[in-house]
Amino acid sequence: MAVRLGYKNVYRYAEGLPNWKEMGLPTEKGQISLAQPSGIGAVGSTLFQSGLLLTLVGVFLGGLALNLTPCIYPLIPITVSYFGGRSTDKAGFLAVHSLFFLLGLAVTNSTLGVVAALTGGLLGSVLQHPAVLIALAAILVGLALSFFGLWELRLPGFLTQAASRSYGGYGGSLFMGLTLGVVAAPCIGPFLIGLLTYVASTGNPYLGFMLFFTLSLGLGIPLATLAFFSGKLDRLPRSGEWMIWVRKGLGWLLVAMAAYFIKPLFSSHLAGIILLSVVIMAAGVHLGFVDRTTGTFRSFGWLKKGIGIALILLATYQIGSTVSKGPGVTWQPYSEQLLQKATSVGKPVIVDFYADWCAPCRELEQITFHDPEIVKLAKNDFVMIKVDLTRKGDPLNEHLLRQYDVRGVPTVVFLDQNGRERRELRVVNFLPPAQFIKHMAVVR
Template identity: 45%
Template sequence: MAVITVVCPTAALAAGTAAAADPFAGQSFWWVLVLVFAGGLGLNLTPCVYPLIPITISYFGGRSSSRGGLIADALAYWLGMAIMYAALGSLVALGGAFLGQALSHPAVILFLAAVLLFMAASMFGLWELRLPASLNRLASSNRTGVLGALIMGLTLGLLAAPCVGPFVVGLMAHVAKEASVGYGLLVFFVLAAGLGLPLAVLAAFSGSIQSLPGAGEWMIWVRKFFGLVLIIMAVNIAEPLLGAGLARWLMILVGLVGGIYLGFMEKSGKGAFVKFKHVAGIVILATAAAFWWFWAPGGGGQDKTAWVHFSPQVLEEAKASNKPVVVFFTADWCNPCKQLKSETLPRPEVQELLKHFVPVKADVTKAPGPEAQSFMRQYRVRGVPTMIFMDGRGQEITESRVVGFLPPNRFLPLIKMAVARTSTASGK
């Protein structure tokens, strides 16, 4: 069975997807671990995990171990993945603030989109992608035993570790506040354990899966469905280069064509499975139509805020004049930044509230200067877009920090709170 090497696309825009500075603020230790584990389980719904399914089945399916031995091997496989994810996730967290800048460069976005299209073509049977020969030799040399399964888990953890990117970014602020390497390692280990659990279960029962009658027929259709998902993901990843309008129309078109093909033209399967394909095709078409109805882009607005270029002098002058400041970190390659500028900032009520602040913009499209880097380290700015509100004394209003794209209905309460705090601080 062919297996696929993959780089998860979601990491490319990881720094722009966090919804708040610390999504786990105020939660108990055990509840944080539960939420993180659930998040790891949720990662199994992302396309970057799909290629691990045939890898797992092909590796464990041919084993002749007893049921107890196979379960032990599956647990070792799970542990290996968790160890690798925890180690690499911690390194990413320590690496930090410029993850979005490094992974969202146009050349990287183009490369990731091309990789996804290449994999999608493989899913449709145009060619086969396999693990590098060196990794195949490593796997075959440790084909039996717990040690071999552990090494295989470590290997796949290395190949698929970028899948944790968005969650790593979301956890950065929380872990940074705890200031404990041990706590950070534990959080990332639990995240990886959640991600690896379904794959470990799949490993334990891979022999039974391979023996299902007619598995080859319906799995051909499933592979093509994953191929359709990968094409849509490629268009989504390329949105910063294509523009929001073109990207969304392309996703709608791909969904419509894919629904017709998978539901009514694809030839694999027979009997009841043919009826299932028809239903699935209708669902895909309905989803594409709903996406068109609710999400087809409009013209968008224009941010008319008179932003001032970032510099320490601007901040010092505002502080000396007891004027509140909003500092907006953005970049041309950042798609959530574009959404914030076109959908949220142009709103009249937002524009009116922004007049209470000295608007300062830090553009990190190429690279932040040393002064901006120092500010980002001091205020733990982990990516773009980030918007920091400061009162007239130069103190951040932490409750109002904006990280990632927020629609107007979620942005307005934060900026209203900032205005209220600045008015209180100035004695108005």
């Protein structure tokens, strides 16, 4: 079967593509056999292969959910009143106006995504500092308190008034979308912080554009649809108290994001998981059983309880699955004496360059390096060395980065029994256990 070789999830790290030839990868089309990866299960394989697609779907659904927040809902009458005056236009022209409106809304946020990615190296370096992580978490919690109704985040009145003015032509529809993108900031701003941080850590402007454009589509498609049918709308659904409940739910999401950002500060991975699980469980208890918000339909109470129970079960499962994991690979700090000893006894060496703020590094640690077969091989047949790049400025680390030509994290280097690197085996992204075992087998 003829295939074209490429990279999946290349957006996961910031340094770009590795060198094809140095890694021993073919550079031309050929006939190969594709086999389902073993050891990770069908669901795990699907998630690994479709990482970007699932991420985009999640961001799109998040954009749709933002339409249910109280400060987005008032934008609907503004949109309808603006496009209602064009109800006499032909459907085709009105559709084009709606698309220009959607484009304007998307441009505002997509620009932020690209800028964040292009400055990712700087922001990623800043995010290594614990004080910055704590400050970021505090900002997210403060914004969450505004979603809980403890304080109100408002935009200056002149910007809101600008959104309600009428401008002619397709340029007017584009400007309308651009303006509403700014007016929507009090609602989507808290989520932009988390998304901007993630995009900056990848350093990939294409990913930044895709994520923020997708978020804008989720936020803007309902508004653009209303714009298209504005002449046929007699009334809008009542907002009601149920929107306050949705807003509180989004507030809990911000608290969970804050917990996620400070997870690297815990020396124990289990402690970070427990913190995040406690937040999810507290959200379930509050949203499902403590909150007294009522809805305009009878089944709203059952819906609240169902979501609350689901969150509680999710938190319980997350803690249980983490606790039930066996011990992971035992690592040693880098030293020349350790390398010389490994060479003298004829053992291969694996050197893992990682950082606490690196998401693929955590995936490797939590999944691949906790696989029972890998733990057994590492204990009996390998010398396992870990180089912590979380803090910059260590002279030894800087020397190792130059010596092994490490351009980003994660980077896993395989040295044979003679201490020579097998460059074609180098790992620069998350690798499932079954694939990692094959790399280990080559140098055993």
